[in-house]
Amino acid sequence: MSATPDGGESGSRNISIKIGDDFVEDFDRAMKRGQLDGKLPMDMSRSEAIRRLMRKAIDDPSLLAEDEENRQ
Structure with a gap:
């Protein structure tokens, strides 16, 4: 994963990750089902969904605990 400042004064970053196509498609299907x-x-975007997941992980880091069965 890499993070690049967006160049603006907003204090935000563009984050780039590489994950498998199947994993992305499963995530998109889950979002659409929701x-x-x-x-x-x-009108929720994939980016907004990921931001929400990141906020939840900040509040409860145990969400990031490794789960061997679901590791991608």
Whole structure:
């Protein structure tokens, strides 16, 4: 994973990660299912979903505990 400052004064970064196509497709399908079930906003982007997951991990780092069965 790499992080690059966006050059602006907002204090944000562009983060780049490399993951398998199947993993991304599974994530996108899960998001779409959540949107269709009314659990997620229809206009939620993948970036926003990842930001929300990162916020949850900040509040509860145990979410990042390694799970050997689901390791990708």
